[in-house]
Amino acid sequence: MVSPTRPLYPLPGRRNDRNKQPLQTFRAYNIAHRGSNGEIPEETAAAYMRAIEEGTDFIETDILASKDGALICFHDVTLDDTTDITNHKEFANRKRTYEVQGVNTTGFFLVDFTLDELKLLRVKQRYPFRDQQYNGEFSIITFDEFISIALDAHRVVGIYPEIKNPVFINQQVKWPGGKRFEDKFVETLKKYGYRGSYMSKQWLKQPAFIQSFAPTSLIYISNQTDLPKIFLIDDVDMPTQDTNQVFVPPHLVSTSYWEITSDSYLDFIKEYVVGIGPWKDNIIPVSSNYLQIPSDLVARAHAHNLQVHPYTFRNENKFLHFNFSEDPYNEYDYWINKIGVDGLFTDFTGSLHHYQEWTNPFASGEKEATRLLHKIELMLSKFKYFN
Numbered sequence: 001m002v003s004p005t006r007p008l009y010p011l012p013g014r015r016n017d018r019n020k021q022p023l024q025t026f027r028a029y030n031i032a033h034r035g036s037n038g039e040i041p042e043e044t045a046a047a048y049m050r051a052i053e054e055g056t057d058f059i060e061t062d063i064l065a066s067k068d069g070a071l072i073c074f075h076d077v078t079l080d081d082t083t084d085i086t087n088h089k090e091f092a093n094r095k096r097t098y099e100v101q102g103v104n105t106t107g108f109f110l111v112d113f114t115l116d117e118l119k120l121l122r123v124k125q126r127y128p129f130r131d132q133q134y135n136g137e138f139s140i141i142t143f144d145e146f147i148s149i150a151l152d153a154h155r156v157v158g159i160y161p162e163i164k165n166p167v168f169i170n171q172q173v174k175w176p177g178g179k180r181f182e183d184k185f186v187e188t189l190k191k192y193g194y195r196g197s198y199m200s201k202q203w204l205k206q207p208a209f210i211q212s213f214a215p216t217s218l219i220y221i222s223n224q225t226d227l228p229k230i231f232l233i234d235d236v237d238m239p240t241q242d243t244n245q246v247f248v249p250p251h252l253v254s255t256s257y258w259e260i261t262s263d264s265y266l267d268f269i270k271e272y273v274v275g276i277g278p279w280k281d282n283i284i285p286v287s288s289n290y291l292q293i294p295s296d297l298v299a300r301a302h303a304h305n306l307q308v309h310p311y312t313f314r315n316e317n318k319f320l321h322f323n324f325s326e327d328p329y330n331e332y333d334y335w336i337n338k339i340g341v342d343g344l345f346t347d348f349t350g351s352l353h354h355y356q357e358w359t360n361p362f363a364s365g366e367k368e369a370t371r372l373l374h375k376i377e378l379m380l381s382k383f384k385y386f387n
Contacts, residue, residue: 021155023057023207025199026363028336029343030352031160032056033312034075038347039131041123042082043073044138048149055353058158058209060345061146064165065173065181070115071143071188077165078107083121084136091117100168111172115142129316143185147192151206158207159194161185162232166217182217185210186224198228198274209309211277215260215269222272230309231269233261233278261297266304275307275342283310283339291323298339310335311345313352329355 035047036054048059061073077100079085085108094113097106110118124135143161150157169181189195189208196202211230212218218229259265261282269276278297285292298308313335314320315328324330328348332355335341346352 020153023156023158023204024363025204027356027360028341029057029158029309030055030349030356031058031060031309031343031345032349033060033345033347034062035059036347036349037126038315040134041125041138043075043141044123045141045145045149046134046138048146051349052149052153052157054350055357056157056349058160058207058343059146059150060160060162060211061143062162062164063143063185064110065169065184066113066115066118067111067173068114069173069175069184071184072110072115072118073141073143073146074110075164077111077168078105078109079113079121080107082126083123083140085121088120098168098172100165109172111169129318143188144192147188147194151192156205156207158209160209160211160230161189163210163212163214163217163221166212166214180220182221183224186221189225189227194227195225197226203227209275215272218269219272228274229272230275230277230307231260231273232311233276233282235279235282263300263304266301266306270304270306273306275309276301277309277311277345280310280312280335283308286321289322291321294339298341302340307342308340309343309345310341313344313346313348315348315351332356333359 032048032051032054034042035044036050036056037043037047040047040050043061048061051059062075064072064074064077066072074082076082077098085091091108091113094108095106096109096112097104098109099105118140121140122136123138123140125132146161147159150159163182163185166181173181175181175184189210192206194206194208196205208227209230210218210221210225210227211232213232213234215231218231222229260269261278266276282295283297284294301308313328313331317326320326320328320331324334328351332344332352335344344352
């Protein structure tokens with residue numbers, strides 16, 4: 001039974017608005033991590049629609065590929081944790097074991113299913129302590145469908161797709177003409193008109209960041225698109241996703257995330273990316289759930305003219321460090337105003353948007369008429385519902 005207090009949103013029809021409200025660029029970016037997945041199952045159309053309604057600047061997704069080469073919005077290489085795959089007896093014989101990033105992994109792998117087969121599955125919440133009422137309601141979506149959600153929005157909404165597990169995908173999925181996963185990824189963005197360097201006129205019309213944990217994938221596409229790129233940084237003890245790629249340059253062989261937070265590496269990678277996306281604990285170490293003294297990673301990144309978009313911000317107490325007294329707004333305030341990050345990946349876009357509207361609602365020098373219209377819009381938004 002779906003609660004009447006939180007309506008679900010169908011995909012909208014194509015909008016032809018010529019004068020959409022532009023992307024805000026005067027405060028840290030609100031990045032909807034897999035959509036508003038704190039409320040609705042991740043990477044579904046409804047999760048992205050909800051995030052747009054809640055005020056996100058960018059909707060974020062992970063791109064993988066199906067057996068027949070379709071680009072899919074899905075986080076894990078296996079379907080086990082966030083779909084009803086085990087309820088489909090017709091697929092019971094599809095369980096496999098593959099090596100993924102040097103680890104033998106067993107499960108139902110997305111690369112062993114065609115797009116039509118994947119569309120038969122339904123998505124469920126990853127975490128059992130979150131709202132389960134939407135489990136089984138929504139299907140997996142394609143990269144094309146994801147882009148359409150952003151383009152159909154009533155205002156300019158950016159996209160933030162990730163080239164996910166490129167080594168594994170290139171090993172398991174083959175495209176005609178010897179094309180790579182990264183080639184198909186960029187082709188899709190170009191098909192929908194995504195182009196332009198960061199803050200250019202073209203980019204502001206259709207904003208997009210390309211992200212990846214694999215630096216060589218970002219380097220590989222650097223001559224294919226001028227869209228801004230973000231290099232994701234995992235736990236510093238882990239190797240990068242592309243350490244074992246055959247075309248890795250000599251200076252990237254056996255690279256760990258610890259090595260790539262060095263000044264020398266930041267100086268190298270800044271030629272290809274506009275920013276980094278570190279795990280929060282890489283910026284500020286944690287002990288016994290208390291934040292310790294912050295590292296200088298943000299300051300050093302900014303010194304190299306790189307933005308910093310850390311992940312992942314979540315409202316639940318189990319994800320909040322004790323320093324914040326179980327208050328996500330305290331966490332936002334600390335990271336934005338003390339640490340000085342430029343964007344935040346959050347599972348709860350509404351919370352971040354509310355915090356920013358209360359603390360930094362207007363760009364400096366904004367006219368009083370615009371202030372008034374903005375306030376009226378906020379008041380009216382409380383009464384807006386989709387059928």
